[in-house]
Amino acid sequence: MGDGAEPGVGAALVRRLLAAQFPQWAELPVAAVGTAGTSNAMYRLGADMVVRLPRAAGAAADVVKEHRWLPRLAPRLPVAVPVPLGLGTPAEGFAWDWSVHRWLPGANPAVGRGAPDSGVAVEDPALFAAELGEFVTALRRTDPADGPPSYRSEPLPDRDAATRDALEALRGCVDPVAATAVWDAALRAPGPAGPPVWIHADLQPGNVLVDGGRLSAVIDFGCLGLGDPAVDLLAAWYLLPAGAREVFRAAVAADDAAWARGRGWALSVALLELRNYRESNPRMAAIARHVIGELTSDGAGGGSTRLRAGPVTAPRPACGPTRRPAVPS
Template identity: 70%
Template structure:
C-alpha cells in the first residue's frame, strides 16, 4: 500500500517475541485479516495481539499510545487497547512495536447493522466521554488543523478522482463545509479516525474502539465523521441529538468526513479495495446529505 512499507511476516514476529518476551515464546502467531493501512497485526495466543508499524509515520504513534491509552481507558464506556508490552527495534525491524490485549468483536458494516439507533447512541456515549476528559498536556491530534488548511489537498484529490466520483457534487459539498464557522472553544481529546475498521461490535453493540494513531486534542467535530462512515442516514439524527451538535459543528464534521474519504479513495483505490469501497460510500453519503440540505 505504501512505497516505503516494510516487509513484516510471522517469522519476524516470532523472532521478536522470542527475544524480547520469552514468557510468550511458545504461543501461536497468526496474521490478523485487516484492511488497516498503517500497522500489521498478529494474534499472539488467544488473548494478545502484536501490532507493528508498517511505515515511519505510524512508528511515531507508539510512544503516544503507551503513554496515553492507559490513562484514557478507565474513563471510557467501552474497551480500548491496553498496552501489555513495548518491543524494541531488533531483527532488522527498525521501530518500537506493541503487544496489546486482544479485544473480541467484529468491524461494523453500514448495510449489516441490526440496530443502527442503538449503535448511534453507543458511539455518541463514547465520543462524549472522550471529549469530557481533561485535555491538559495532550498532544495535537494528527487531524488538528482547521478545515481551510485542507483545502488545497482536498481539491487536488477531487481533481484526481475525475470520472470516479461526481466531482462537481463533491466540490459543492466541500465549498459548503468551508463556510461553516470555526469552533470558538478550546480543543478536546479526539480519536479522529472513527471509521469501520477502528470499531468492534458484539451482538450489534459497540464493544471496543481501536487504533488510536490519530489520537490527540482538536476540534470535537473531527469525531463526527462517524455519522457518515458508520451510520445510515436515518440514524445520524440520533447520534447528533445525543451529542447536542449545533449546525456549525455538524457542517465541519461533514467536511472532515468528505476530505478524509476523498484522500483515502485517491490513495487506496488501487491498493486497498476495502478502504476504497468505504471511502466511496462516505463520499456518496456526504454529497447526498449536502444536496438534501441545500
C-alpha cells in the same frame, strides 16, 4: 512467506522479537490477522493478545503515544480500548517500536448494506449511533492537560488545496458539483468555539468493533490527540446509515456549524483515501467511495436523502492515474 505476511514482516519475525524481548510469550502461537488498515500489521498472539508492527515511520511514532495515553483514557471511556501490555523496541532487523495489546473480541461493522464479507450488520443502528455518541462525548470530556495534537489537528481550511486537488483527480468517479457544494459549505461554517478536545480522529469501520449487536470497542488510536471536536463527527457518514445520524448528532450535541465541519472532514478524508488507495487497497477505497456517495446525496443538513448510495462492493476501475495526496488523509 506462507503466513499471510507482507514483505519484511511475518510470524517468524514476531516470534524472534518476542523471544528476545518478551520471553514469557515466546511459546504462544502466532497467526497473521487480515486487516484493510494501512498503519499496522497485526498478529494474534495466543488466545487473548495481539502484536502490532508498524508499517511506516509515522505509525511507529504512534506506538509510544498509545502506550502513554491509552491507560489514562481507558477508565474514562464507556467501551473497551486496546490498552497496551508491552512496548517493544527495534531489534531483529525491524526498525521501529512495536507493541503487544490485549485482544478485544468483536468484528468490524458492515458499511451501508455491505457485501457479505464486509463486516457484521448492525441490527439496531439507532442504538449503535447512541453508543458511538456516548464514546465521543466521554472522550471529549476527558481532561486535555498535556495532550498531544491529533494527527488531524489542523483547521479544516488548511486542507482546502489538498481536498480540491483530490477532487480534481477523481473526476469521473465523484460528482464534482455535489462534492464541491459540501466542501464549500464546510469552509463557510464558523470554526470551533472552544479549545481543542480529545478526539479519536479516525472513527472508521476498521477501527470499531461490535459484539452481540452492540458497540464493544474502539481501536487504533494512532490519530489520537487534541483537535476540533467536529473531526469525530465523520463517524456519522463512515459508520451510520442516514436514519441514525440524527441520533448520533443529538448524542454529541453538534450544532449546525460543527455538523457542517464534520461533513467537510468526512469528505476530505474520504476523497484523499479514495485517491490514494483506489488501486492498492480495494476495501478502503470502497468505504471511501460509499462515504462520498452518502455525503453528496444526503442534502445540506446530512439528514434527509434524495438518493441512496449503493452498497460497498468491489471498487470500480481506477479513474485516471493514481497520484499521492498533497497531505496525508
